[in-house]
Amino acid sequence: MSRVADLLFANRVWKSVFRHGYPSNPRNRAEVMFQNVFLHIQSVKVFKRSLKVSATFGLGLILAYLFLLLTLTGFLLMFYYVPEVHRAYADMKDLEFAVSFGVVLRNMHRWAAHAMVLFTFLHMARVFFTGAYKAPREFNWVIGIILLIITLFLSLSGYLLPWDQLAYWAITIVSNLIRTTPPADIMGAGASYLVLGGTQIGQNTLIRFYVMHVFGLPAICGLLMVVHFWRIRKDGGLARPDESNIPLR
């Protein structure tokens, strides 16, 4: 048994990847976190209370997983969906009826998007009711607000892509809302011209929304999520009720 283990672990290749020994002592357990780019997002030590389910209900993590799920399913959807006004709707139909597992992917993407909005509000509520928005975490709350807005923009831009009646009229209403930005003749008209890529909803609008949906907004969202997570650690871990007694680091 130990011969097999030696063969597997006591060689140059394994040691070039994993620089630490088996996590059987505190030092190696810490090394596991330090030495791994994916795990080092967690602190080596956390407060016991922060590990309780009731501390966060895992709502922020659920959001991170939903974002991952949306990225993966969206990546696959892009292989069949073409953002062209004569094709887009037919491509959605093909995904539903002609592509193996297309309907599963499409619905996963759609439901995860709905869930993302829902869980964003739940997460915000948790942060609010635990007072975790207070100093020193105000800035992370602000980043959270931007994440909320980007989540909503992602939903909106995705809503146009099926190019059906719902999509068309939703964007009609939104573009007319934009058009009322005062002074409406300059700002409103200009902003809606930029968003639509013209004076009416057409091919320019579809490709604009598509590019924002599959690249622009997810890129900003991903970047801000990194900052959001980094800030949690820099702000001293998750908020705790007894925190006010502890001097700030």
Add this chain to the structure above:
Amino acid sequence: MSDHTVEPEFSYDQFSRRDFFTLVGGVAMAGTFGAALVGSFRYMWPNVLYEPPKRYKIGPPAEYPVGVNFIADQRIFLVRGVYGLRDNEYRVVSAICTHMGCTPKWVQKDDRWECPCHGSQFNTLGVKVAGPAPRPLPWYEVTVGNDGRLVVDQNKVVTADYKLSI
């Protein structure tokens, strides 16, 4: 250069060679990124649009019966021979709700347009009588082209008493 330079105390009065280059570098950076930003915005502003023209031909006058005709492709209503018009008189009104841009529906029995989205209603003059729409429906100039077909010009908004007589 001596290898032991002592940084002078900071003072607003002294503007050193280093300050000068820092300033020049800063301005150059700001200019470069600023220009890239402005250029990117300008790039997103299309110069050529492949949209349907604002002035276009519809069918010959005789094609449209007396009453309110909805022309779906151009999203207009052609009104002929009713509400103060004779049978040879025409006018054209937009079918785009001035609230949020939905298509109001002509309701013959109530003599009015009703918008399905948020319930705006417009009377036979296009004036709002109910709902959130902020402005009346605009009327457009309609003329007869040299091939006898009607020509609508959405660049020319006219008053509700404008009419084309043939």
